Amino acid sequence: MKLKTMLGSVALSLAVALPALADENPAIEQRQGQFKLFVHNFGLLGGMAQGRMDYDGDMAQTAADNLFHLTRHDQSRLWPEGTDSMSVDGTRASPAIWDDLDDFVMKFSALQDAVESLQSVAGDGLDEMRAGFGPVGQACQACHEAYRDEAS
């Protein structure tokens, strides 16, 4: 009986521990770090676009340059199978990503294109930066709509 109870609690702790272990796949935290750096730069441009802060051409250009390089970071090791929101806690990445990786990649490359256009105008003046900024937000939204779950 004692052994059985012990085995039971081992099984229970394994059941509890397994999702926690899966959580620790470093790719999840790493890709979330990447998105934080996107926001670090995108947010500066957004603040200027919305008039929350004054437009500064040098700062805007630097932020757009950063976004350009950040969105060129190779994604191939950031999205391993089994790191979706149904498999593990701590991520809002929808399983739909892995159902159609081609579309996910296509939406990411649309982001890269929009950022490249933004980079070419970000330092040219507020209106020019705004015109380049909008499509970047649209590219983010297209992917979030299809592939990001609600926050818990």
Add this chain to the structure above:
Amino acid sequence: MRKLLLGVAVIGVIGGAALWVLSAPKVLDATTLAGLSGDIAEGEAIFHASGCGSCHIAPDRDADPLILSGGREFASDFGTFVAPNISPDPEHGIGTWTAEQFINAVMQGVSPDGEHYYPAFPYTSYTRADPQDFAHLYAFMMTLPADATPSQPHDLRFPFNIRRSVGLWKAMFLRDDWVVTGELSAEEERGRYLSEALSHCAECHTPRNALGALDHDRWFLGAPNPSGTGRIPAIAGEEFTWTAFDISAYLETGLTPDFDVVGGSMAPVVRSLQNLEKSELDAIAAYILRAGQ
């Protein structure tokens, strides 16, 4: 004993008859609808404010938001609802409906055949609107592309699969008065009309009771996501700290004050609302803050 049984039977029949009467579909007074005529341009703004496309577009990813072929599934505690085809297709959509039938569907939840619609369809909010606005909406929606995709039946559990039971639900919960009352500025009143009657923010952002009716005492305090993981966030209460500028900017651009970008089921809402005049978005923002006081 026989008398008692007879008494029970009589009470049962009377009770059943009362329930039958109570659950009957009720349409709007014909005089309310007489003389309404629709303007297509006005109807387009009502369409964007009412968010019809958010639920009625095709289930395919990146579907055209103006082709209202239906087919999206909405899981709930009562079963799965499937949004029907509301494109102007004469066979599979609403192409043969009159304006009166359309307005009764949208505001009373009654089909042209006199059947109840389930309150997954937010006539629960639209019932507060001015019928004239839906006469405009009808005129606009008849200009949208027709699509011949057949509507799919809902998949509901007993007793919710008995449509007549919706009549009792309506008797209990369908109200056309405002939820947020008291002193409101003209802008807040406009926002209340847009939000409580047309845009139906509360349908997702307010928790529901066991029978699926909105809990007016917890208005906008957030709710479980009915169709997936996570939660629909609170837009009132202590954890909600956005300003009117923040809310209006979010509805216009999809950007939060922290410059996260909208996603999930809110993305089509923003795509629809961003077509409205900025003053209308400001009004919704003013109302949401007023509602949270």
